[in-house]
Amino acid sequence: MKGYKKDQLHTKQRYIAILKTNKQLTRLNVVILSIGLVLSYMGKGIIGTPLLWTGIVIFLYTMLSNIMLRRSLKKLK
Numbered sequence: 001m002k003g004y005k006k007d008q009l010h011t012k013q014r015y016i017a018i019l020k021t022n023k024q025l026t027r028l029n030v031v032i033l034s035i036g037l038v039l040s041y042m043g044k045g046i047i048g049t050p051l052l053w054t055g056i057v058i059f060l061y062t063m064l065s066n067i068m069l070r071r072s073l074k075k076l077k
Helices: 002-041 045-076
Strands: none
Touching: 002 045
């Protein structure tokens, strides 16, 4: 029983570490999206459009990852 609790604790800590990493990734994503929007607005669509799409893909990845991790954390409780 003690080993099981230890495994659960390690798993929970790993999930929380991934959530913190996703939080940092979200901050970076806001910067990428804002730069892409500014460049697109200024008429530099060649650079701005790929940055926007990159930001959207990163946003979707972090959002789905957070949803899956939060469900996993709820199952551990």
